[in-house]
Amino acid sequence: MNKEPMFHMSKRESITLGKRIMIYVAAILLALIVCAAVIVGLVHMNPLGVYKAIFDGALGSSRRIWITIRDTLVLLCIAVGLAPAFKMRFWNIGAEGQVLIGGVVSAACMIYLSDKVPNVVLILLMLAGSAIGGLIWGLIPTFFKAHWNTNETLFTLMMNYVAMQVVTFCICFWENPKGSNSVGIINQATQAGWLPSVAGNAYFWNVVIVTILTVAMFIYLKYSKQGYEVAVVGESDSTARYAGINVSKVMLRTMAISGAICGIAGFILVSGSAHTISTSTANGRGFTAIIVAWMAKFNTFIMILIAFGLVFMEKGATQIASQYGLNENASSIMLGIILFFLLGAEFFINYKIERNRK
Numbered sequence: 001m002n003k004e005p006m007f008h009m010s011k012r013e014s015i016t017l018g019k020r021i022m023i024y025v026a027a028i029l030l031a032l033i034v035c036a037a038v039i040v041g042l043v044h045m046n047p048l049g050v051y052k053a054i055f056d057g058a059l060g061s062s063r064r065i066w067i068t069i070r071d072t073l074v075l076l077c078i079a080v081g082l083a084p085a086f087k088m089r090f091w092n093i094g095a096e097g098q099v100l101i102g103g104v105v106s107a108a109c110m111i112y113l114s115d116k117v118p119n120v121v122l123i124l125l126m127l128a129g130s131a132i133g134g135l136i137w138g139l140i141p142t143f144f145k146a147h148w149n150t151n152e153t154l155f156t157l158m159m160n161y162v163a164m165q166v167v168t169f170c171i172c173f174w175e176n177p178k179g180s181n182s183v184g185i186i187n188q189a190t191q192a193g194w195l196p197s198v199a200g201n202a203y204f205w206n207v208v209i210v211t212i213l214t215v216a217m218f219i220y221l222k223y224s225k226q227g228y229e230v231a232v233v234g235e236s237d238s239t240a241r242y243a244g245i246n247v248s249k250v251m252l253r254t255m256a257i258s259g260a261i262c263g264i265a266g267f268i269l270v271s272g273s274a275h276t277i278s279t280s281t282a283n284g285r286g287f288t289a290i291i292v293a294w295m296a297k298f299n300t301f302i303m304i305l306i307a308f309g310l311v312f313m314e315k316g317a318t319q320i321a322s323q324y325g326l327n328e329n330a331s332s333i334m335l336g337i338i339l340f341f342l343l344g345a346e347f348f349i350n351y352k353i354e355r356n357r358k
Contacts, residue, residue: 009353021236023029023345031341035334043330050320057319058312068308068315069274070203073210074265074309076343078289080210080217081134081261084254084300086290087221089234092255094141094159095262096286097163100268100279101137102130107277110193110270111174121194134263135256137163142255146248160286164279164295183276195272206272211259218300220257230254262286295342313338 001190036047058068078095085092105128113122140156176184187193198204221227229250233240240247269281288310296302321330 027341027345054316058315077265079292085258097160098134098262099282100163102263105133106270114192130267131260135260138259
């Protein structure tokens, strides 16, 4: 006679927000316990001291707070851009390239138009140009997907490398000083094309732009007809066609929005942060943003917390590397452990384990 297992697993129909938060909190606490064991076992340090150093690295001073906020905003902006594409189950792995194209368009405007138009007009042209650049870069693989069903994952990924070569090509013309193989700080003397400070805050407009995009995308996906079409196409192409939805049109429109927002992230990096362009301007954020969007279930407000948490750990990693003389890979291990537990929490959110009753 076969014995029934003691426990059985079943898919949840729904889960309350409170229970979801409790599962994430439990996952983070378990991750921190495991991280503490790793710290003690590998480097024989007090884990509380290391945790304090992580906090200081991200939020230890007003300057560090704003740098953490600045980088969170960029990561959040890219994740917001990826949200509609991923909700549609279009695997846009090309955010990195879309950010770079947006950034290179902004840099070009700063270099060629800074003495020809007023600064307000210049900034608006940069914003629009970056959005259009990212939009075009997103539409190229989408056109092939919509008409010939090409693999969007590989196509968008390869577009990243093309974008890097475009930036490299431009740097050859924009080198400053010549032979440096870098653009340097663009318009450092005039600050033409730089997002202006407000009340001494250099990142005020970054906050405004990303906040508008975050709220707008939440409303778009949750309450608009187009957002509903995105969800239906994501569930099933066949169902969408049966319901009379033009799948190719939805695909092109959604990726146009996705690419445009990623292009705006490039504008924020060039105009509102680094004031230069290089092949490392995106710095892997296009891939990290995939984790942010996926873990948040495409809810842009939840993305704020996840983006902040990842940037918080990144800044803390730099701090413990310098404070304790550790290789930054040691802190990457900690970040990996935390991500592992957070991704594992998704299992308990989607499934429940119950004890079998005799």
